[in-house]
Amino acid sequence: xxLTDEEEAMLxxxxxxxxxxxxxxQIKIGTxxxxxxxxxxxxAHMMAxxxxxxxxxxxxxxxxxxxxxxxxxxMITDPRGVDLSYYRPLGQTEEMASLERRFxxxxxxIGIMMTNTCINYxxxxxxxxxxxxxxxxxxVVIYSNSVCGARSNFEGGxxxxxxxxTGRTPRYGLHLEQNRTATRRYRVTTQPQELTDWxxxxxxxxxxxxxxxxxxVIEGLDHAPTSDEIKHFGAAMASYGSTPLFHIVxxxxxxxxxxxxxxxxxxxxxxxxxxxxxxxxxxxxxxDQLDVVVLAAPQLSLVEMREAASYCxxxxxxxxxxxxxxxxxxxxxxxxxxxxxxxxxxxTVLQGTxxxxxYAREVGEANGWVNxxxxxxxxxxxxxxxxxxxxLASMQDCIEAAIEGKMT
Numbered sequence: 415x416x417l418t419d420e421e422e423a424m425l426x427x428x429x430x431x432x433x434x435x436x437x438x439x440q441i442k443i444g445t446x447x448x449x450x451x452x453x454x455x456x457x458a459h460m461m462a463x464x465x466x467x468x469x470x471x472x473x474x475x476x477x478x479x480x481x482x483x484x485x486x487x488x489m490i491t492d493p494r495g496v497d498l499s500y501y502r503p504l505g506q507t508e509e510m511a512s513l514e515r516r517f518x519x520x521x522x523x524i525g526i527m528m529t530n531t532c533i534n535y536x537x538x539x540x541x542x543x544x545x546x547x548x549x550x551x552x553x554v555v556i557y558s559n560s561v562c563g564a565r566s567n568f569e570g571g572x573x574x575x576x577x578x579x580t581g582r583t584p585r586y587g588l589h590l591e592q593n594r595t596a597t598r599r600y601r602v603t604t605q606p607q608e609l610t611d612w613x614x615x616x617x618x619x620x621x622x623x624x625x626x627x628x629x630x631v632i633e634g635l636d637h638a639p640t641s642d643e644i645k646h647f648g649a650a651m652a653s654y655g656s657t658p659l660f661h662i663v664x665x666x667x668x669x670x671x672x673x674x675x676x677x678x679x680x681x682x683x684x685x686x687x688x689x690x691x692x693x694x695x696x697x698x699x700x701x702d703q704l705d706v707v708v709l710a711a712p713q714l715s716l717v718e719m720r721e722a723a724s725y726c727x728x729x730x731x732x733x734x735x736x737x738x739x740x741x742x743x744x745x746x747x748x749x750x751x752x753x754x755x756x757x758x759x760x761x762t763v764l765q766g767t768x769x770x771x772x773y774a775r776e777v778g779e780a781n782g783w784v785n786x787x788x789x790x791x792x793x794x795x796x797x798x799x800x801x802x803x804x805x806l807a808s809m810q811d812c813i814e815a816a817i818e819g820k821m822t
Contacts, residue, residue, distance in 0.1 A: 415444050415584070416451040424580060432483040436576035443573060444584030452582040453546050453589050457488045457539055460526065460574040461550035463495035463771045464513040467571065472517045479523035485578035490529040490539060491521065492551045493713060493738070493768035500764060505780025506773060526578065530766030531740035532712050535562060536641060538742055543667055546589055548577030552658070553649035553712050553792070559659040561644055563667040565589045568626070568658055588659055594668065595676035596631035596661055598623050604687040605636055609643050609718075610808045611690075613791030616647035618689045620655025631661040631669060631677040634685075638665050642715050649712050650791035697794045699805035699821045705783040707731075707816040709809060710738035710769040711793035716746050718809070723752035725813040726759035732819030734781075735761035738768050761816075769793065775800040787812050787821065 423429060424437040440452065464472060496506055496514040518528055529538055532551045541547050541564035549555045549566040558564040567587040569577065577583045587593055600619055606612045623630050630651075639647060651657045661669035661677075669675045709722060714737060722737055737756055739747065744765035747753045753763045764772075770793055778784065778801055786802045788794055789812050794804035805821065815822045 415441055415449060417441075418452075421452060421580075421582075430481060430483055432478045432481055433579050436579040439572060439576045440580065440582070440584055444586060447584060447586035449584035449586040451585055452580075453585040454582050455487065455546045455548045455577055457490070457541070458485070458548040458569070458574050458578040459490050459492065459534060459550050459554055460571055460578070461492040462517070462571040462575070463493065464510065464517050465495045465771060465773050467517065469513065471571070472513055472520065475517060475520035475524070479520045483579060484525040486581045487578060488539060489526045489578035490531070490534060491526060492530070492532055492554070493740075493771060494518075494530045494766050495772045497764045497767045497772070500762065503762075504777050506777065510773060529741070531742065532768060533645065533715060533740055533743075536645070536715050537740055546583075548574050548583045550574045552652035552656075553645070555658050556648040556652040556660070557645060559588055560648055560661065560666050566658075568656075593627075593629075594659060595629065596680060597628050598630045599672075599677050599680035599682050600630055600632050600685050601682050602632060602634035602685045604685070604690055606639075606643070608808055609646055610789045610791065610806065612639055612643040613646035613650040613789075614690055614693050614806070615685065616650035617654045617791045617795065618685055618693050619660070620651035620653065620657050621693075622683065623651075623655045623657050626656045626658060628655070628657065629659050629661070629675075630657065631663065631672065631675050631680070633663045633672065635662060635665070640717075642718055645712055645715075646791065650795070653792040653795045693791075694806065697804060697806035699785075699787070702820040703785050704733045704787055704815055704819065704821050705785045706734045706736065706781070706787075707812050708736045708738075708769045708786060708788045708793060709790070709812065710736070710788070711790045711796070713768055714739040714743065716743050716750075719743060719747040719752040720750070721809060722813065723755035725810055726756050726761055729759050729817050731760050731813075731816040733816045734783075735759070735813065735816040736769060737761060737763045739763065739765060741766045770796045770800070774802075778802055785821075787815055
């Protein structure tokens with residue numbers, strides 16, 4: 415790889431051992447992907463919950479903090495593994511909470527801002543068109559690439575941290591214009607009507623594309639999605655297909671026309687009602703027993719919090735209802751009464767976490783939860799691997815089921 419004088423100084427250790435580790439880590443990644451050089455990035459977003467980092471990862475962060483190394487660009491965090499204001503009722507342990515506290519202290523000492531969100535593009539620091547960034551969460555990456563027109567690959571926790579310490583990332587993948595052109599062309603023949611429909615559609619396309627290096631372009635939609643709908647569309651696509659970028663003709667910024675993204679020569683694949691029904695049928699539920707309802711993945715926006723509150727108003731749930739949102743949204747949702755309305759219905763609102771990365775298996779085992787209902791096509795795809803039997807429904811139907819205490 416071609417290095418600048420500054421990068422050479424990083425590599426020789428002139429800027430400290432952890433910056434040296436960071437640039438060396440990036441050079442290894444760049445060499446693997448045949449990157450010619452590094453590209454400066456304006457910000458970084460790190461996935462590093464304590465469940466995945468463990469004690470070793472937390473100790474590594476503490477070592478960086480003791481060395482007084484600092485990130486050199488704005489850097490923020492994905493949802494955490496523990497909401498420290500509400501973890502004992504979930505069955506999370508003191509050891510989990512202690513690890514979380516240690517990690518937070520280390521991050522803050524390094525200069526990382528503990529935003530604890532996977533919806534930063536809706537709340538804080540949204541990237542702009544053409545902005546090179548180093549993002550970790552798959553839902554953040556696909557939204558930022560596709561809807562905002564920013565440039566990011568899926569960055570693992572260590573590589574996002576390295577970007578924060580060096581202010582750059584290897585120039586490969588979606589940082590290169592030639593890798594952003596369409597490789598698969600889909601025509602939608604059945605229109606999504608509400609948020610969960612958009613998630614299902616994204617899941618179907620993700621499964622069909624099935625590769626990080628495929629770039630779907632979608633035609634046939636008769637209306638533009640809302641921010642929340644396209645959020646679920648992209649998050650599901652990334653979950654089912656490892657897809658980091660899509661284009662929707664006439665809607666996303668790089669695809670004013672099919673020609674603009676190089677899609678005219680691609681054979682057209684139809685997304686039919688049968689495709690949608692097959693995906694839904696795979697998450698149709700298992701009888702009427704219901705153990706927990708989860709609204710998360712991605713975290714809920716303020717608009718979604720308002721909707722959830724409207725379905726809860728003046729009612730009580732019989733089955734545990736867990737709602738996950740960002741700390742930024744939580745503050746506004748509290749001020750506007752949405753959190754109070756959900757909690758008055760005996761629902762639980764968690765801030766700064768997302769259910770699947772907060773020790774979901776251990777929480778399920780501690781509470782005896784198996785049959786789970788959600789409106790997120792992403793989360794039902796994940797939680798089957800954590801000991802749950804997940805089912806999918808609209809937000810309204812999810813909350814009605816929680817109130818009835820059974821699948822409806």
